[in-house]
Amino acid sequence: MMRANNGDTTKTSRKEVRFGTVRRMIGHIRAHDPAIFAYAATNALTTGIEPLLSVFALQIIIGQMTGAQAVIGKVLITIAAYIGLSALLRIISIKANTLSWSRFAYLRMEIVREMFNKLLTMDYANYENASFFNERQSSFEAVSNNNNGIEGIWHRFFDLSGKVVSIILLAVVISLFNPLIVLVLVLSVAVSVFVLQKVSVFRHDMRADISQAYRRVSRLYETSSDFSYGKDIRLFDLRGRISDLFRREIAFYKDVVTRIVNKEFSLSLYSALASVFAELIMYGLLVYGIINGRLTIADFSMYLVAVSLFNAKLREAATDIGFVRDQILYVEDMYEFLDTNLITENSDKPFSADAPVRIEFENVSFKYPGTDRYVLRNLNLTIEPSEKLALVGVNGSGKTTLVKLLCGLYRPTESRILINGTDYLDMKLSDLQNLIAMVSQDVQPLAFSVAENVAASEIVDRERVEDCLRQVGLWDKVESLPRGMDTTVLKVLDENGVVFSGGENQKLMIARALCKPGTQMMIMDEPTASLDALA
Incomplete structure (x- = not known):
């Protein structure tokens, strides 16, 4: 500090x-x-x-x-x-x-x-x-x-x-x-x-x-040693650029x-x-x-x-x-x-929704902390119960920001968001997020078993996990693994773990969203970018 x-x-x-x-x-x-x-x-x-x-x-x-x-x-x-x-x-x-x-x-x-x-x-x-x-x-x-x-x-x-x-x-x-x-x-x-x-x-x-300097050098090292960047580094000849950045940051560190x-x-x-x-x-x-x-x-x-x-x-x-x-x-x-308190508390008032919810953005404006530029300005949007809605816009128009606001990851800079007529700041944050199942465009599975990744819990309903994996078309792949749904994802904790392709990771995250109990909203933030046409 x-x-x-x-x-x-x-x-x-x-x-x-x-x-x-x-x-x-x-x-x-x-x-x-x-x-x-x-x-x-x-x-x-x-x-x-x-x-x-x-x-x-x-x-x-x-x-x-x-x-x-x-x-x-x-x-x-x-x-x-x-x-x-x-x-x-x-x-x-x-x-x-x-x-x-x-x-x-x-x-x-x-x-x-x-x-x-x-x-x-x-x-x-x-x-x-x-x-x-x-x-x-x-x-x-x-x-x-x-x-x-x-x-x-x-x-x-x-x-x-x-x-x-x-x-x-x-x-x-x-x-x-x-x-x-x-x-x-x-x-x-x-x-x-x-x-x-x-x-x-x-x-x-x-x-x-x-x-x-340490964080920058560490990030450059992680980038150069991460196989997911390996193809681009070689095909676009980025080695020289990364080496130059290394030298610059090391020179800065040496000066300090x-x-x-x-x-x-x-x-x-x-x-x-x-x-x-x-x-x-x-x-x-x-x-x-x-x-x-x-x-x-x-x-x-x-x-x-x-x-x-x-x-x-x-x-x-x-x-x-x-x-x-x-x-x-x-x-x-x-x-x-x-x-230091790093949590901005919502109300501790419990909220439950047994029926589909109605969402209303009421003249909402938002800018990220530390900036003066509004990403969203005077947004009015209503999503009716059970309504399916697609948000379409150019890159940087604020689609992902809107999703973050809806999920309670950020708060509106001005005005409010209503869930069934209740300002969502007057709800417990955990109750709000229990209503939502979200799949983002940048999917990152955890180094848990396939079943734990889908169930998002150590307590796994194996039949429900299998059903969700079947719905997204990933069950045949999981079933063929040596330990089935108990196979560890990634090789971080288990050298025998499985590394899924980008499309398979997205299917895994969609299965997790389907498996989440008690949800009233399913949010898909471009989760199919890596899926093939058949999927």
């Missing part, structure tokens, strides 16, 4: 949104799989303690080896104890990670299902609005894979808990020598976090351009990515300088401790390892925080999509 960058959105409100999003993400886990918190706590303790174990083990081993009475047996026992305890902690941590991974994936897929349900029920007008999908692309990026978006943040939170424990414990140890080291390293990492935040905001601001990389590089210089400055102070203080006799060789080794681990854990945590602050922008878009 588009975000305001002016005074309307203050820093405080943005922080509130961020914290609200984090609370909602954690609340989602609490509501659906609270066992994850136990795994996270286990992981935090095991991975948090392990670095400290390395620090003290090193000090003890070096102390034993450099002492006045070095005993090789004690050294070996210490090493064995360290390896055994470290291995135990790592095994527990890996087990906790393994158990949580599939649970995070399941939670993400539940959100994907919720988003798909929203797409399936939103107003049809959004499907024909390219800008809608450009703006919503970032919403779907939040659930696109395991490593980014909401699941990526959950994984980072899971790992971050152990790093925080390590950072706290190591900070306590280092502060026993010189707390200035802790302060300097924290300030250095704070600069890195600031840089990562600036880069993530810039990248997110460029998301509209990236989404546009280059701007992001250049921004990241320029800001990363500050992070690099801060890191070098911090390390100079850190190592200088440790060396000075050796010179003035405050540190023994064992102590120096311990603090050197502790400082190195502390610095590494801080930077890993900073990277995780930067990742979260980057990806949470897309999660916010996702929640905004889920919270």
